[in-house]
Amino acid sequence: MADVCAGVDWAKDSHVVVVADGDGERRWAATVTHDEAGLSRLCRELLRLGVARVAVERPDGLPVERLLDAGLTVIAMHPNQVAAARPRFRPAGGKSDRFDAFVLCELARTDHHRFRVLVPDSDQTKALRALTRGRAVLVEQRVALCNQLRAELERFWPGAIEIVSELDSPISLAFLQRYPAPVDARGLGAKRLAQFLARHHYSGRKQPAELLARLRQAPSGRAGELEADARRGIVLALTPLVEQIRQLTSEIAHAVRAHPDGPIFLSLFRDPNSVLTAATLLAEIGDCRARYPTAEQLAADAGMSPVAVESGRRKVACFRRGCDHRLRDATSTLADATRQWHPWAQDRYAAAIARGHDHPRAIRTLGRAWCRVLWRCWQDRVPYDPARHRGLQQHIAVTIPDRSSPRLDLPATQRMAGAAVTHRTARRAECTTA
Numbered sequence: 001m002a003d004v005c006a007g008v009d010w011a012k013d014s015h016v017v018v019v020a021d022g023d024g025e026r027r028w029a030a031t032v033t034h035d036e037a038g039l040s041r042l043c044r045e046l047l048r049l050g051v052a053r054v055a056v057e058r059p060d061g062l063p064v065e066r067l068l069d070a071g072l073t074v075i076a077m078h079p080n081q082v083a084a085a086r087p088r089f090r091p092a093g094g095k096s097d098r099f100d101a102f103v104l105c106e107l108a109r110t111d112h113h114r115f116r117v118l119v120p121d122s123d124q125t126k127a128l129r130a131l132t133r134g135r136a137v138l139v140e141q142r143v144a145l146c147n148q149l150r151a152e153l154e155r156f157w158p159g160a161i162e163i164v165s166e167l168d169s170p171i172s173l174a175f176l177q178r179y180p181a182p183v184d185a186r187g188l189g190a191k192r193l194a195q196f197l198a199r200h201h202y203s204g205r206k207q208p209a210e211l212l213a214r215l216r217q218a219p220s221g222r223a224g225e226l227e228a229d230a231r232r233g234i235v236l237a238l239t240p241l242v243e244q245i246r247q248l249t250s251e252i253a254h255a256v257r258a259h260p261d262g263p264i265f266l267s268l269f270r271d272p273n274s275v276l277t278a279a280t281l282l283a284e285i286g287d288c289r290a291r292y293p294t295a296e297q298l299a300a301d302a303g304m305s306p307v308a309v310e311s312g313r314r315k316v317a318c319f320r321r322g323c324d325h326r327l328r329d330a331t332s333t334l335a336d337a338t339r340q341w342h343p344w345a346q347d348r349y350a351a352a353i354a355r356g357h358d359h360p361r362a363i364r365t366l367g368r369a370w371c372r373v374l375w376r377c378w379q380d381r382v383p384y385d386p387a388r389h390r391g392l393q394q395h396i397a398v399t400i401p402d403r404s405s406p407r408l409d410l411p412a413t414q415r416m417a418g419a420a421v422t423h424r425t426a427r428r429a430e431c432t433t434a
Contacts, residue, residue, distance in 0.1 A: 003052035005112070007104025008042075008067075009097045010058055017042060018101040019049055020109060029098065039063060043070040055108035057082060057100075059118060074118040075108055080322060082107070119288040128255045129283035132276075135248040136326070138241060142168055145238045149176075152234065157182050159218030163211050171200040173239050180232040182220035188212070252279045261287055267383035268334060268374065270341055277333045284327040285378065295375035303328035304368040335367040344392040345370070 002022015009016040012034065019028040027049055032038035043066055046054065054067055059076035067074050085103050086095065107115070121129075146167045153160050153167075159182065164172035175196070179185040194208040256262045256279040265278040285291075285298070292298040299305040303323035309316050338345040348369050352362035369391075377384050386392055 003109070004050050005105055005108040006046055006049075006051045006054045007101045007106070007108060008054060008056050008063065009101040009104065010056055010061070010063060011097065014038070015042065015063060016097040016101040017046075018098065018105045019046070019051060020105050022109065024106070024109065029101075031097075034063075039066050043067065043072070046070070046072055053108045053112055053117075055104035055112075055115075057104070064118065065120075068118065068120050075112060075115045076118050077104065077107060077115055078322065116291065119290060121286045121288060124255070124259050125283065125287050128252070128259060128279055131248055131252045131255060132280045132283045133326070135245060135252065135276075136280075138245050138248065142238065142241050142245060145234060145241065149234045149238065157218075157220060159185075159215040159220060162214035162218055168238060168242050170242070171197075171202060173235055173242065174200055176235045177232070177239070180229075180235070185215065188215075249276065252276060255279070256282060261378070261381070263383045264377050264381065265374075267377075267385075268370075269337065274337075277330050277337070280326060280330040281334070281374070284324055284330065289379055292375060295372040298375045299368045299371040301327060302331040302367065302371055304331055304364050304371055306364075331367045331371065332363050335363045335370055338370070339363075339366060342392075344389065344395045347395055 004019060004021050004027065006017060006019040014031050014033050015038070016031050017029065018026065020026050028045060030045075032042045039062075042063075046067075047070060051072060053073045053075055055075045055077055056064060056067075057077055057079050058064060064074055064076070082100060082103055085107055086099070087093065089103060089106065090099065149167050150161065160176060160179070161167075164175055166172055167176075178196070179188065190208045190212050193212055197208060197211075253273075253275040256266065256275050259282060261282055262278070265282045266272070266275065269278060292301070296305065300320065301324050303320050303325070305320060306317035307320045309318055335345070335349075339349040340346075345366055348366045349362050352365040353359075357365060373384065373389065373391075
């Protein structure tokens with residue numbers, strides 16, 4: 001007997017489900033509410049009907065978690081795949097929630113071998129994913145508030161910007177809270193400013209007298225007390241946001257180091273304190289090795305490989321838009337960071353630039369190469385080892401000309417390898433590039 005399959009069209013308040021047997025005969029169709037009773041009924045009926053596969057349009061969320069907890073096999077399909085399959089069953093082009101559930105059910109019945117089955121990640125990975133995504137949202141809010149605060153300062157007190165360049169730093173927020181308007185800073189002298197800077201551990205190289213001169217030379221607006229209080233509200237909203245981001249960063253660092261796969265992703269970065277990008281890579285890739293059977297699938301999901309478009313004699317490679325955008329940003333950060341100090345990455349990036357690629361495309365080319373390295377380490381569950389990186393070893397190999405064929409100078413190659421991957425040389429290369 002063929003497998004019984006189901007399709008669930010997900011909505012905010014209710015979900016439409018269609019169940020069909022192996023011959024395509026409908027066994028059950030209903031609309032369940034998005035509450036405890038509705039989700040319990042959905043799982044109970046699917047188990048009673050012996051459903052082998054359930055197709056949905058989202059890889060995460062509460063309904064997906066309930067289906068997985070019930071022991072059902074869940075297939076996540078991209079909405080574009082479902083949209084492309086609609087004309088296969090309705091050439092006229094109609095659309096409804098019941099019809100989308102039917103399309104999902106048919107794809108699970110006839111084309112299930114073309115889609116990946118969802119495998120839940122461990123609780124540690126889910127927690128790390130929640131931390132990294134939550135921090136990313138707070139960072140976006142911080143950037144928006146900083147831009148708003150900078151625009152307000154440029155409008156009525158540009159002198160404050162001359163003193164505090166980074167508006168989201170603790171010392172900048174403390175200064176703006178103490179002196180929210182030009183009238184509040186009229187009695188500020190060099191001695192009092194020096195005391196303020198010492199109290200907040202100022203690490204800049206400017207002397208208090210120089211900073212005060214910049215403050216005095218800048219034009220000042222004529223904001224009243226009520227207007228200054230309104231602008232102070234932006235600073236008060238920004239202060240706890242910066243503190244929350246700092247706490248999340250500390251939690252992310254602890255979580256990624258405690259994760260079993262943490263050393264794999266942390267080994268790709270020069271600085272042991274570089275945990276945010278490593279944590280994002282780990283959170284988005286997950287710990288299920290079957291999710292990416294090949295390195296090319298990982299590169300495609302990370303947006304590093306292009307989309308080929310061929311028609312007759314026309315062959316072009318287009319930018320891949322359908323991917324995990326968070327994973328693409330993290331992989332691009334990895335590629336951009338390593339090209340500053342890693343000799344193999346520098347060579348890959350320089351070769352892409354020499355072929356006429358612009359900077360973003362060269363970063364994606366390097367990111368695709370790093371995806372192959374990362375996938376191999378991830379599958380083997382071993383940290384990145386420069387000595388086992390074949391591309392790096394070929395790049396730094398030192399040969400001695402010989403009559404028959406060049407032979408490897410092993411001591412010189414070992415010295416080159418040690419100089420290429422040490423932290424001191426990495427930092428020196430980064431400073432030179434900057």
